[in-house]
Amino acid sequence: MCASTLAEIGPAVATGATRSAKQAITLSEHVIEIISDSGEGAQRCGQSFGAIAARMGNGVWTVEIIPAEIQPPARSIAGASGNRIRIGTHRVTNGGNEANLVVAFNEQVLLGRVRERELKPGCTVLLESMWRDHPDAGIAAAYRETREQLVRDGYDVREIPMEQECKRLVSDPRRGKNMFVLGMLCSLYSFDLQLARDQVAFIFGKKDQNVIKANVALLEAGHEWAESNLDFKYRIPAARATEAQIVVNGNTALALGVMASGMDVCAMYPITPATSASHYLSEVFENVGGIVHQAEDEIAACAFAIGASYAGKCAVTITSGPGYSLKQEAIGLAVMCEIPLVVVDVQRGGPSTGQPTKAEQGDLLAACFGSHGDAPKVVMAPSSIEDCFYSILTARKIAETFNMVVVVLSDANLATSQQPFPRPKFNEAWLAPPVNQDPVPEGAKPYDWDPLTGIARRFVPGQPNGMHTLTGLAHDRLSRVAYDPESNEEGLRHRSLKLAALQKSLKTPPLFGGEDGELLVIGWGSTRGAIEEAVGRLRAEGHQVSSLHLRFIQPMPGGIGEILKRFKQVMTIEMNWCDRPGDELIDASNRRVSALAMMLRARYLVDIDCWGEVRGQPLKPDAVCRVISNKLVQGRR
Amino acid sequence: MSTRAHECLMRMYLEEHNLESYQGSIPRWCSGCGDNAILTAVQRLCRDEKLRPEKTVFVSGIGCSSRLPHYMKTYGFHGIHGRALPVAEGIRLARPDLNVFVTTGDGDCCSIGAAHWIHAIRYNMNMTVMLHDNQIYGLTKMQVSPTSPKGLRSKTTPRGAFLEPLNPLTVTLGIQNASFVAQAVDWIPELIYEILSRAFHHKGCSFVRIIQRCPEFLPELLDPWLHDPNRTLLLTHEKGLQVSASLSRVYKNQREHDPMDIDRAREIASAGDPIPVGILYHNPSVPRYEELHAIEPLRTPELIQRGLEAELDKFTIWPQEEAG
Numbered sequence: 001m002c003a004s005t006l007a008e009i010g011p012a013v014a015t016g017a018t019r020s021a022k023q024a025i026t027l028s029e030h031v032i033e034i035i036s037d038s039g040e041g042a043q044r045c046g047q048s049f050g051a052i053a054a055r056m057g058n059g060v061w062t063v064e065i066i067p068a069e070i071q072p073p074a075r076s077i078a079g080a081s082g083n084r085i086r087i088g089t090h091r092v093t094n095g096g097n098e099a100n101l102v103v104a105f106n107e108q109v110l111l112g113r114v115r116e117r118e119l120k121p122g123c124t125v126l127l128e129s130m131w132r133d134h135p136d137a138g139i140a141a142a143y144r145e146t147r148e149q150l151v152r153d154g155y156d157v158r159e160i161p162m163e164q165e166c167k168r169l170v171s172d173p174r175r176g177k178n179m180f181v182l183g184m185l186c187s188l189y190s191f192d193l194q195l196a197r198d199q200v201a202f203i204f205g206k207k208d209q210n211v212i213k214a215n216v217a218l219l220e221a222g223h224e225w226a227e228s229n230l231d232f233k234y235r236i237p238a239a240r241a242t243e244a245q246i247v248v249n250g251n252t253a254l255a256l257g258v259m260a261s262g263m264d265v266c267a268m269y270p271i272t273p274a275t276s277a278s279h280y281l282s283e284v285f286e287n288v289g290g291i292v293h294q295a296e297d298e299i300a301a302c303a304f305a306i307g308a309s310y311a312g313k314c315a316v317t318i319t320s321g322p323g324y325s326l327k328q329e330a331i332g333l334a335v336m337c338e339i340p341l342v343v344v345d346v347q348r349g350g351p352s353t354g355q356p357t358k359a360e361q362g363d364l365l366a367a368c369f370g371s372h373g374d375a376p377k378v379v380m381a382p383s384s385i386e387d388c389f390y391s392i393l394t395a396r397k398i399a400e401t402f403n404m405v406v407v408v409l410s411d412a413n414l415a416t417s418q419q420p421f422p423r424p425k426f427n428e429a430w431l432a433p434p435v436n437q438d439p440v441p442e443g444a445k446p447y448d449w450d451p452l453t454g455i456a457r458r459f460v461p462g463q464p465n466g467m468h469t470l471t472g473l474a475h476d477r478l479s480r481v482a483y484d485p486e487s488n489e490e491g492l493r494h495r496s497l498k499l500a501a502l503q504k505s506l507k508t509p510p511l512f513g514g515e516d517g518e519l520l521v522i523g524w525g526s527t528r529g530a531i532e533e534a535v536g537r538l539r540a541e542g543h544q545v546s547s548l549h550l551r552f553i554q555p556m557p558g559g560i561g562e563i564l565k566r567f568k569q570v571m572t573i574e575m576n577w578c579d580r581p582g583d584e585l586i587d588a589s590n591r592r593v594s595a596l597a598m599m600l601r602a603r604y605l606v607d608i609d610c611w612g613e614v615r616g617q618p619l620k621p622d623a624v625c626r627v628i629s630n631k632l633v634q635g636r637r
Numbered sequence: 638m639s640t641r642a643h644e645c646l647m648r649m650y651l652e653e654h655n656l657e658s659y660q661g662s663i664p665r666w667c668s669g670c671g672d673n674a675i676l677t678a679v680q681r682l683c684r685d686e687k688l689r690p691e692k693t694v695f696v697s698g699i700g701c702s703s704r705l706p707h708y709m710k711t712y713g714f715h716g717i718h719g720r721a722l723p724v725a726e727g728i729r730l731a732r733p734d735l736n737v738f739v740t741t742g743d744g745d746c747c748s749i750g751a752a753h754w755i756h757a758i759r760y761n762m763n764m765t766v767m768l769h770d771n772q773i774y775g776l777t778k779m780q781v782s783p784t785s786p787k788g789l790r791s792k793t794t795p796r797g798a799f800l801e802p803l804n805p806l807t808v809t810l811g812i813q814n815a816s817f818v819a820q821a822v823d824w825i826p827e828l829i830y831e832i833l834s835r836a837f838h839h840k841g842c843s844f845v846r847i848i849q850r851c852p853e854f855l856p857e858l859l860d861p862w863l864h865d866p867n868r869t870l871l872l873t874h875e876k877g878l879q880v881s882a883s884l885s886r887v888y889k890n891q892r893e894h895d896p897m898d899i900d901r902a903r904e905i906a907s908a909g910d911p912i913p914v915g916i917l918y919h920n921p922s923v924p925r926y927e928e929l930h931a932i933e934p935l936r937t938p939e940l941i942q943r944g945l946e947a948e949l950d951k952f953t954i955w956p957q958e959e960a961g
Contacts, residue, residue, distance in 0.1 A: 054954045246952035260945050264731060264932045288944035289933025293730065296756035300723035303716070303753075307696070307727020310714060311735065315727065333717045423949055426942045435732075461712040461728070461735055464691045469661065469706040469713025472699075480662065481707065 029088035036105035041178030046083020057240030093529025183222025250414030257392025262431030312435035332371035358616030454497025508559030513546030534624035671823030671849020702769030719750025872915025
């Protein structure tokens with residue numbers, strides 16, 4: 001049903017090409033993977049390739065391929081490390097489908113990707129050939145065997161003497177092969193070599209000129225080799241944006257958001273895949289006067305942030321699932337005492353240690369309902385790299401306006417993916433106001449809850465007349481410990497009202513597609529690009545499907561109930577578990593549905609179906625297409 | 638502006654602080670509880686140091702002792718079990734202008750919050766930490782604590798506690814960056830005050846363990862020490878405590894101890910009985926975390942914009958000429 005995204009509109013490949021005869025095939029997009037053992041530089045190569053494509057003006061989305069271990073054994077199937085780069089003529093919003101072309105530094109990491117079904121059947125493989133005549137007979141045999149199998153399976157395998165070619169230029173080709181590959185790819189995709197040279201100079205900018213020179217030489221050698229020895233070439237037309245663009249990954253975007261929000265303090269504890277946000281922030285936060293505190297544990301990080309927030313300005317703590325679980329009690333304290341706090345959860349596979357480097361959306365319910373008792377907090381999920389930046393600004397503002405905890409749910413997909421987006425234009429309104437030190441008016445109470453909105457003013461230490469003891473125990477308006485039924489109810493009521501007050505200020509999210517139809521797909525977080533791409537494709541084929549993407553999940557904006565009524569069927573697509581209806585014991589009375597589906601069903605009393613994938617990989621538009629198509633067929637039965 | 642500043646200064650100068658200025662709600666501890674003695678000493682300290690109530694924060698966790706902030710008329714933060722120290726660290730880092738005190742108990746500090754205790758000592762942030770050590774869980778009604786003596790019968794150890802108690806002094810003195818470690822006992826209130834006063838003036842994390850009685854659950858535990866003054870060892874030194882003549886008449890068991898001498902401090906801490914009272918260790922030159930790692934006090938929008946634009950420049954790909 002879904003046509004391939006690979007639109008080959010150029011002439012057929014010229015065979016037996018000489019350089020002059022080679023004509024570039026024009027493509028609208030391509031997915032390229034570069035994979036190697038850890039430490040061979042495939043990641044740097046991929047990121048640079050993505051950056052050059054972005055400089056060319058192409059739409060780009062890069063995805064890191066990360067083994068779980070720091071140094072997995074060389075040439076191991078589970079050890080693939082590298083990058084997937086999706087390049088398009090227009091804006092690219094997700095990692096796309098299976099790869100169209102793959103560069104592998106050895107056949108074992110390649111095999112890993114084949115088995116994970118990440119490569120398009122029959123795709124082009126550029127394979128390092130040094131293993132063919134390896135002195136270790138076992139290695140040579142494994143190489144030959146794998147290559148032959150791939151050829152038999154229809155892959156277009158090109159053996160490339162990368163090592164041998166690099167040896168002409170450097171003594172240790174292990175360090176530098178990636179630049180040779182970068183040059184090769186620049187030739188294959190008809191990139192401007194000067195932009196590539198600039199990129200190499202940029203990434204080695206801190207090193208001396210000889211390092212840059214050596215790498216540029218490798219780059220040019222790779223380019224030259226591909227020009228002379230490969231019989232095909234592509235061109236992906238670029239449509240340059242008119243405004244300045246930046247390219248960062250989601251974690252860097254989060255960190256830039258923290259800087260731009262005027263927050264003072266980020267307290268954290270190392271955890272994958274959140275930590276790179278704090279790494280970057282540790283580098284740069286001091287330049288704007290802020291600090292990153294690496295606490296002794298996740299609980300301390302949260303408590304530290306709460307202390308800093310209490311003392312003046314909203315602080316942030318950045319973590320992933322297991323850390324989020326540990327912070328739950330402290331988050332409850334911030335809710336109870338109405339201390340503004342931003343908690344970022346870069347979700348990974350769970351439960352327990354789960355899949356630290358893989359993407360999943362398994363923490364939604366924990367974020368919305370976690371911490372014991374009724375602990376209302378705001379939960380929002382950025383849906384793009386750009387949104388990671390702006391979500392932090394919004395989160396900080398909401399936290400301080402409502403004196404609430406705001407949880408920002410990113411995930412491993414956004415964390416490590418890169419995408420160009422318009423360079424943010426600094427606005428002073430982004431910044432937190434200075435710490436209020438004015439005297440508190442006579443008679444004002446620390447919890448003077450507004451009967452309409454539930455919002456109370458906040459007394460910050462240093463404010464004369466505002467002295468009170470804030471407590472995690474039930475308390476009255478004077479912040480005195482109060483166990484009487486009225487005080488307890490009053491506190492719960494007002495803390496809850498704040499969500500309603502915020503909800504009234506939220507706009508109904510726009511529909512992607514039509515205003516009504518056969519099927520509405522609802523998603524949240526990082527899956528937006530894949531879902532909308534699939535929906536767009538199916539609509540182009542004439543299907544009555546639309547999608548809705550929620551940035552705010554708690555509170556849920558108004559107007560959604562009315563939207564649901566306009567569609568015959570509604571389903572969520574999420575990267576978390578839901579029971580498969582085909583399993584023998586699963587029926588409507590026991591099926592555990594996906595997190596968002598559960599929340600929507602509870603709120604709107606609509607029979608909302610769901611589909612969830614927990615393969616640890618970002619959603620693929622093709623997979624979403626298949627799911628939607630099946631659902632449409634079901635609906636017509 | 639200048640008039641207002643002037644008025645403020647005048648008001649500060651004229652403002653009088655008496656004990657009532659620091660007295661919050663009426664304490665609801667059991668009568669005879671050692672917490673009362675500590676509260677009184679702290680209120681005296683605040684008065685004598687003329688601490689501005691709005692510039693003073695008492696942070697606590699959970700337990701009998703952690704109710705203390707409610708009984709002060711300053712800012713207070715009565716948080717969750719075991720986490721008083723990281724909360725206080727966040728406050729300290731965000732606000733160098735505040736006086737930060739932490740009250741914590743033997744369960745709060747030495748059990749559920751033990752990780753934070755170790756790291757708080759290592760951070761050495763400027764705050765006064767009071768460990769109210771009554772050697773029992775009181776609020777949850779008599780369970781064994783890490784500092785309970787071996788053999789103690791409690792609700793969870795009806796046939797006697799299995800383990801030797803943890804010694805908070807030796808633990809603290811074993812942590813890198815310990816800068817002020819002292820011990821007081823609730824039956825000598827005069828010295829609680831003296832020691833807390835020294836602790837307050839120390840720039841760094843002052844750790845004061847205060848051995849106190851729990852009249853409800855362990856009414857007789859400390860009787861042998863109360864009945865025999867010689868089982869209390871007063872540590873005196875020109876750089877440490879000087880003991881009044883009247884106190885010296887009762888507590889004759891005294892020993893000169895140089896608080897700079899950490900080896901001797903560890904020896905004294907390990908001995909345990911007689912109970913040492915005084916300043917075991919004081920090193921004013923240990924660096925403080927907030928000196929090494931501080932928030933820029935003048936964070937102007939211009940500073941933030943400049944820093945942000947410099948970072949955005951690094952990531953700007955096209956068009957180059959429009960960047961920056």
